[in-house]
Amino acid sequence: MQTRRRAVWQAVLWGSYVAVSLAMVSSFQPLNGSLAFVMVCLGLLLWAASEGLRALALWQRWLDRSPRSLLFCVVVMPPVFAALVQLALLVINKTGLALGWLSFPPGTPRGWGVLAGYTANTSIMLWLWLTAWVGTQLLTRWRQGEIAKWQAEAAARALELQVLRAQINPHFLFNALNNLRALINEDPARAREMLSRLSNTLRHTLMHSAKERVPLADELAVVRDYVALEQLHHEERLRVDWQVDPAATAASVPPMLLQLLVENAIKHGIARTAGGGVVEVVIRRQGATLTVAVSNPGPWAPGTSDGTGLGLAHLRERLERAGGQGAGCRIDAEGGRVTVTVTLDVSA
Template sequence: MGIAKQKIYWFCQLFGWTLLIMVEYLAYLAELGFDADTLYLAIVNIFLGITLTHLYRLMIRRWYWVRLPFIQLAPRVLFSVFVLALIMTLVNLPIDRVIVPQYLVNEPWLFIGYILTWGKTMLAWVLSYTVYHYVERTRNAEIEKILLKTSIRETEAKVLRSQLNPHFVFNALNSIRALVYENPTKAQQSITQLSNLLRNSLLADRRKTVELREEMKTVEDYLALEKVRYEERLTSRIELDGRTLFWQVPPMMLQTLVENAIKHGVSTAIGGGFIEVKSMIVADKLHIIIRNTGVLGDKEASGGFGLANTAQRLELLYGPEAAFQIFQEESTPDQSAETGGSVVCATITIPAQSEGLFRRTSEAMSNAS
């Protein structure tokens, strides 16, 4: 229990018991006048009430009663109330017989009356304390569930990051091997690009997000390596809005989508195809568009894991405001002639994570200009 809660608890103890006992004492004082013995008894009752209820607090916390089901908790609470009332009765009744014997002579069932009187007081205190701790425990349990769920989601996010296809690495190495004798300079450059890809893949599980400009360097390295393999059968275009360069995106996400586009789109087209990546800001949200030659068939057969990976990562990181869509683009005859056939379009929407993002982007743009 924190310091603030401790202060509140002891204030309620002192104020509550003092108010309760002093109200009864003032009623006695108004009727019979001042009596030192009665005042001493009132003070004793204040400290006795505080002591007994505090012991109950220690007991219920030590034995975790609030974790018990109601059918087991109820008899324990009632028995505790009876014990506390009995102790107060055993203390007060003998003293009252000495101080105010005239009020006790004609009282039938005197002992039971004292038990019931003190029982009501103790029941109110015990119930209030038990209910408070029951509600607090329920709330803490909900918080623990949320923290556990968050931890699980974070673990899932780490697993979903960086799924660099081993087949791509194998093909890239074969392409580089062919370049070693034909074009050593190009081979060295390709090795550097592959090294960058592998490094970013290894670092991806350590970072939740990276700047878009850094992610696009990975995409450019990937496209350069695939260009070695497909040569003239692959063309690419990248158009980035300068305001989007510092937005945070999941690492290796775009690379996965571009890889999926080549594997299930460009590579299956007879005459090859194109990949286009654009970024823009619309309504204070980052929009990334990836277009490529291809026909969108069954999503499970067309890179289903990569697509599910993207959708799930966006949801884990940004919540419902983020979105991922992939669809077959309807094109006119002129567009079909320009793109060389059918086009698949994937769109990503990412909300701004902080106001400072716009300020940082603006400052970077100003410095660049």
């Protein structure tokens, strides 16, 4: 299909060149069949020369070379092919005249100077053709590269979300199911409530994680469900102090951001601290800046590989992409507590 399309374009291009050339020649000398035949041969030879340049460029991988090497080929090779075209045309003329097949009107320009002029004209045409072809190929490569880049980024985002889902969901799912099974006989009404909270948590994880941003109010609702399920497991060892600015709930945040922070606080703070403690969730909004701070009891040392790095690394990547200008994540350890603070732009 591409070969046929290229052949059509080549026929139109060089056919038009022949037609324009015949019209220009007829303006200062009479035309005859021999002149028309020679001009048609010239068009066919230019077609062949342009295809030869294309084949040579592909064979020698001009487009993969340095800009200087590519420029050298584009400048030097068209005159070489133009000289070959004029040499072939000269052989056709000489042979036709010798055999009596061709006859040109009196006054038809001849000589080496005329041949040099024709060669220069042919070189210009092949320069223009080759420059257009190289530019088209480079533009196509750039577009393909951009498409491949966006496809790779989309695949990376999909993989990242799969990693987050795999990391977060199994972390508490089995404990929640076991606790619900024990609660069914003790408190059926509360068991039904906890089952609804578990359903909400899983639904949010599966449906909202594919989005760039979700309302903070939705995130808060699902995190409260998540905390209620974790309190079944940790009981009195887990207490949460919610300090949420009402003005912040209308903002949008990357999905599962708050849940990841709270999960890390429970997993690496409450679960490892004798007697448990309080997880503080502080959310404030000042203008277009939203601040989310989650703190938990326990120690933390920079550079430790205690399992917190992967989740927070994904969090930082997502903040760079969807958190807006100035988004960031900071970890502070002071007074026996660890605080993870996230800031992001919510002006959009």
